[in-house]
Amino acid sequence: MDLRNIAIIAHVDHGKTTLVDELLKQSGTYRENQATTERAMDSNDLERERGITILAKNTSVEWKGTRINIVDTPGHADFGGEVERILSMVDGVCLLVDAAEGPMPQTKFVTAKALALGLRPIVILNKVDKPDAEPDRALDECFDLFANLGANDDQLDFPHLYASGRSGWADATLDGPRKDLSALFKLVVNHVPAPKQQKHTDEPFRMLATTLGSDPFVGRILTGRVESGRLKVGATVQALSRIGQKIEQFRVTRVQAFRGLGQQDIDEAVAGDIVSLAGMTKATVADTICALAVDVPLPAQPIDPPTITVTFGINDSPLAGRDGKKVQSRVIRERLMKEAESNVAIKITDTPGGEAFEVAGRGELQMGVLIENMRREGFELSISRPQVLFKDGPNGERLEPVEEVTIDVDDEYSGAVIEKITGVRKGELVEMKPAGVGKTRIIALVPSRGLIGYHGEFLTDTRGTGVLNRVFHDWAPHKGAIPGRRAGVLISMENGTSVAYALWNLEERGRMFIGAQADVYTGMIIGEHSRDNDLEVNPLKGKKLTNVRASGTDEAVRLTTPITMTLEQAIAYIDDDELVEVTPNSIRLRKRYLDPHERKRMSRSS
Numbered sequence: 001m002d003l004r005n006i007a008i009i010a011h012v013d014h015g016k017t018t019l020v021d022e023l024l025k026q027s028g029t030y031r032e033n034q035a036t037t038e039r040a041m042d043s044n045d046l047e048r049e050r051g052i053t054i055l056a057k058n059t060s061v062e063w064k065g066t067r068i069n070i071v072d073t074p075g076h077a078d079f080g081g082e083v084e085r086i087l088s089m090v091d092g093v094c095l096l097v098d099a100a101e102g103p104m105p106q107t108k109f110v111t112a113k114a115l116a117l118g119l120r121p122i123v124i125l126n127k128v129d130k131p132d133a134e135p136d137r138a139l140d141e142c143f144d145l146f147a148n149l150g151a152n153d154d155q156l157d158f159p160h161l162y163a164s165g166r167s168g169w170a171d172a173t174l175d176g177p178r179k180d181l182s183a184l185f186k187l188v189v190n191h192v193p194a195p196k197q198q199k200h201t202d203e204p205f206r207m208l209a210t211t212l213g214s215d216p217f218v219g220r221i222l223t224g225r226v227e228s229g230r231l232k233v234g235a236t237v238q239a240l241s242r243i244g245q246k247i248e249q250f251r252v253t254r255v256q257a258f259r260g261l262g263q264q265d266i267d268e269a270v271a272g273d274i275v276s277l278a279g280m281t282k283a284t285v286a287d288t289i290c291a292l293a294v295d296v297p298l299p300a301q302p303i304d305p306p307t308i309t310v311t312f313g314i315n316d317s318p319l320a321g322r323d324g325k326k327v328q329s330r331v332i333r334e335r336l337m338k339e340a341e342s343n344v345a346i347k348i349t350d351t352p353g354g355e356a357f358e359v360a361g362r363g364e365l366q367m368g369v370l371i372e373n374m375r376r377e378g379f380e381l382s383i384s385r386p387q388v389l390f391k392d393g394p395n396g397e398r399l400e401p402v403e404e405v406t407i408d409v410d411d412e413y414s415g416a417v418i419e420k421i422t423g424v425r426k427g428e429l430v431e432m433k434p435a436g437v438g439k440t441r442i443i444a445l446v447p448s449r450g451l452i453g454y455h456g457e458f459l460t461d462t463r464g465t466g467v468l469n470r471v472f473h474d475w476a477p478h479k480g481a482i483p484g485r486r487a488g489v490l491i492s493m494e495n496g497t498s499v500a501y502a503l504w505n506l507e508e509r510g511r512m513f514i515g516a517q518a519d520v521y522t523g524m525i526i527g528e529h530s531r532d533n534d535l536e537v538n539p540l541k542g543k544k545l546t547n548v549r550a551s552g553t554d555e556a557v558r559l560t561t562p563i564t565m566t567l568e569q570a571i572a573y574i575d576d577d578e579l580v581e582v583t584p585n586s587i588r589l590r591k592r593y594l595d596p597h598e599r600k601r602m603s604r605s606s
Helices: 016-026 045-050 077-087 105-116 135-148 182-191 196-200 329-342 364-376 411-422 454-461 500-509 567-573 596-605
Strands: 002-010 057-063 066-072 092-098 122-126 160-164 169-171 206-215 219-228 230-232 236-240 246-251 254-259 262-265 268-270 274-278 288-290 308-313 347-350 356-361 381-384 398-410 428-434 439-447 467-477 489-492 510-512 524-529 535-537 578-582 587-591
Touching: 002 016, 002 077, 002 105, 002 182, 016 057, 016 066, 016 182, 066 182, 077 105, 077 206, 092 105, 092 135, 092 182, 105 135, 105 398, 105 467, 122 135, 122 182, 135 160, 160 182, 169 182, 196 219, 206 274, 206 329, 254 268, 308 329, 308 364, 329 347, 329 356, 329 364, 356 364, 364 381, 364 567, 364 578, 398 411, 411 428, 411 439, 411 454, 439 467, 454 567, 500 510, 500 524, 500 535, 567 578, 567 587
Parallel strands: 002 066, 002 092, 057 254, 092 122, 122 160, 489 535
Antiparallel strands: 057 066, 160 169, 206 219, 206 288, 219 274, 230 268, 236 246, 236 288, 254 262, 254 274, 308 356, 308 381, 347 356, 381 578, 398 439, 398 467, 428 439, 489 524, 510 524, 524 587, 578 587
């Protein structure tokens, strides 16, 4: 059967997964009476809740005698490590661009990776049926983007389609029939080359592992494209590291190919196809699985380095162990090491004490997803404020990561946003232009340090209407000190259960993070102080009762609704001497040192 391997790439929320849904439906993958779900490829609970793709996933469709292997990729910059690996096993990409928004930061990131690999993209201008769509402008911006990224003449001569993934049509012209996706199927078959690996079927077997999964029955599963040769179930192969070192020799217990939404056992894998193998115990992502006669590994795509680090530690608060079952540092370390195996974009290092672990990654969202998955698995953790990773330049100067930030905001809020990002956050304004009726697009280069904790402030400044996207840009000389949170916090001085009367009296001191009847302990942060210093307060202090009663003298206690933070908001909010206590049922803020005397001693020594 004729074969094509493609990846669908785009900025977050430009419609990749929805388009794959329609490709599956229109290729006859589903039975007529089969129950289907929206965004079928987003199988993970977190993906469904957040409406974003986190893990790259494979599927395949058949269209008029051609099998098309499709990879749905994440659109958020924090999961760029997934995209980089996946692009090395496809022969073409479909670049989706929102016809209203045009190319966005992540569009630039994934397109640069695709062009560098020599792939010739197909541009799909999606959502052209939106009222504010401007497909011609978006197409011109795509051409400018390709030119700026150094595309060659073949890549600049890209074919394009106008589409609506949700409505299930794609046409070569804007006034086409708008009936189905046959124009896209035809273009993929005619424009994307067949895998060149098919010419090497008679050579020894070689495959580069690009994603790692696990199955409770068969163990580790590695997925990748077969670069040469054939492989049958039961064959003995070896795994080589990037530097050619033999990791292990094993017998292949299962070979699976992607068929629709599932995987199907096949007898033989052939060069050019994307398959999954089982049987190994040590081999991982970026290793070469090959015949015993092969001694040279396949080149693995280098991954962009991490830019932030977060400390994962044990939960040592007085409330530890009430919600979760997995609280020991040994169990936390095993889980983090398992994550580092399958996710090449993060790095784990032990700290001297052995009870905490430095986790380096791409961004706050990536860290938030890992922590959220762990708390749902029953872990209890204490999480530090994200710290930016620095590196030394060629002349010994200190370099820090700088991100390209693209902001779409209502005209009336643009002044406040520019003042914030170019003032205390040390950003540089690159471009400012109109972006539709009453909207302004702001592009700036801002140090990663300046963006930690800014998103919540940004939503407040723009009354929730602004959209902020960021992607790693480059390393730049250190910009100097950037002030952190300006407000102090209210810290509990007692262990026990909070009392409504005490919280009511404390409301004039600041905004509360907890309500009545909440468990609190010494050193726990229960609110934000209205001034810039920390204040120790007693949330357990009830009203003194007397024998004298008079009608109408008691005031009814009505508490203001407390601020409830999401995991990402809590991590971004805390200061360097604070931690987020994460359990399966709660998120609490606390001081790193719970004892007030210890806090004072450490602040004096620092």
